[in-house]
Amino acid sequence: MPSQRPRAVFPWGTLGRFCPAGAQTGADAAHGKQRASHHGTGETDKASVHRHLSGAVAHDKQPHQRSATNARPKLDVPPVTFGQPKQIPNRVDGPVKRPSGTEATTSPFHRPRIQEITTETGGRINVVYRAPECSRVKGTMPAAADTNAMACMPVKWYLPDQSFPDPVDDWFHKVVVQSVTQQDMAAGQTTVVTDYEYGGGIAWHRNDSEFTDSKTRTWDQFRGYATVTTRTGNGNSAEAPRTKSVATFLRGMDGDVLANGTKRTVNVPDAHGGTIKDEEHLSGFVRQTQTYDRDGGTVIADEVSTPWTREKPTATRAQSGGMPAITARVMNTGKVTSRAKLADGTSWRVSERTSTYEKDVVFPRVLEVDDKSDLSRPDQRLCTALTYASGPGGAPTELASRTLVLKGVGGCGQTPTAANTVGDTRAYFDDKPLGQAGATANQTGTEVLEKYDAAGQPVYRLNITSTYDRP
Structure with a gap:
């Protein structure tokens, strides 16, 4: 590791990711796989900085096009094309304060986001993003970095050409998808709209990587929302009613260190009356799903999953600087309890599936x-x-x-x-x-x-x- 800090650190991390179907609800989810409990990534080469500055999405001048033969004369498949991307600022509006107490302004760092795709079969996919939640200008900002639950993350970084030895405290947006629309432009089939509603606020975990400069360490590790509600359908009364489902996630927040040095205690309840400790290695695990009879209706089925974790860690390595140890653990689904509402509308049929795994082996x-x-x-x-x-x-x-x-x-x-x-x-x-x-x-x-x-x-x-x- 070089001892001299760079003059400018570009704090985008996962902000450039696009995944409308719910990947913004958890960070580094690993279902049934081995994973590291603490990790840190970073890019410092010039090419990566250029990639960040040039944007997450390239608006291709040459469309993506395939050809098919299947032992017959060649046939060109219509190209996949991307519409004009939407420019969304990464940085929260308003000035920041320098270590001296004076104010400074810098670029909003707009990045292009996919908002329209035309498929090979003549379909069109439209993506709508949630409006920024945080604004210095409007006075809608988190009260503190360690208790933040809003869609923006704290960033300690060195402004370009800054001569101060300490970083500035800044904020950058977390961009999430609000809805995805699928249109049939060829046969005129019913348009399908999928809306995403995020509940419980975002969990921001302290960056516990030993490679993070102690001066820039903050609560910038995205651990997702507590719940994601998915509604599908176009809302037309002449069509079938919109569907609704709710997923509840574990986010690995128990034991996260707060600014005063104490640790969080986080337990997640479920619809069956149980609770589970939100341990670090469980981040991204789908704890519960609920299915409704329709949007605005009642729950007709639910499922609660309990993780299984091998008692002995696969590997553990101590970190420097007082950071928690990096621990690799094997986990999978141990038990699934499901309920389905019966015809009387009040009683439930309850089922339970339990899996037993090998013990004391590396890959059970x-x-x-x-x-x-x-x-x-x-x-x-x-x-x-x-x-x-x-x-x-x-x-x-x-x-x-x-x-x-x-x-x-x-x-x-x-x-x-x-x-x-x-x-x-x-x-x-x-x-x-x-x-x-x-x-x-x-x-x-x-x-x-x-x-x-x-x-x-x-x-x-x-x-x-x-x-x-x-x-």
Whole structure:
């Protein structure tokens, strides 16, 4: 790391990202994957600075066009074109104060954003962005950086050509999508409008990267909104009613350090009456979804997901400067509890699906999936047990060599019999014995359970064989 600070630091980070379908609701979400709990990224080369200054979206003079043949005369597919981008300021309006107390102004840093796309099939996609929430001129600003929940982030940076040794305190907008419209310009089909409503305010986490200058460290890590409500439909009374769903996210804010040195305590409630600690490594996890019968109606179904995290971290590294350790953890979905409203309009059918994973391995695989489709009917319970083949040298794989499905209140703990077995399938790979796989991992045979013999042992029938023309 160079010891001399740059004269200008351009603080855009994720502000140039465009993802209308809800990616602005969480930061670095990782569902069922290994991830680092603390991370920092930065660009310092001239090319990256030029890319920031030139804008996030290039308005192409040459349209994107493909050709198709399919063993027939070449046919040019209509091009994908982008309309004139919308210029949106990144920086919050108004002057900033220098370390000396005097005021300074600088560029609003407009960046182009996609607002119209014409597709190959003649469709048109229009994107509308939310108006800026923060304004110094209008007096609508966060009270403090560490308690900020508005759509703008604090930025400590050095103004271009600034000679002061300390950075200025500035604010930059977080641009989010308000709606996406899909129009059929060829056949005149009904226009589909998807609106996004963001609830609970934005969570801004302190930047805990050890590579961040202590003078510029602030609460600028975007962790998303608490909820995102999605409405789809055109609102025309002659058409079907608009749909509505609400997703609730975990944002990893428990333990975040505040300006006074204390730590946040954050617990997230759910519709089933439970709560969960909003731990750092859970950032981006979808905790709950709710489905309504229509926009303006009532909830007819919901789902609460509980994460599973391996107890032992995959790796941990201490950071310098008093920053929290970087911890890599393996996580997945442990339990999903779903409710569906019955015809009487008041009672619910409740189902529960629980997954069990391996312990004390680097990459745990799912061993059992226990599906209680209706808690009031334990006889409908189904449990699937998975056994995996080993690769060359005993290497673990994700190739299921046996899939056993049992029914009944005993779940996967039962001894398989003709009475409780729903299905039993065995898979062979690379013409090797059961439970082994070669380097190519080609499935060369499949056996299914035919019956249990007089001794209660399973009898299998070879159902499928496969050969491959190349490895």
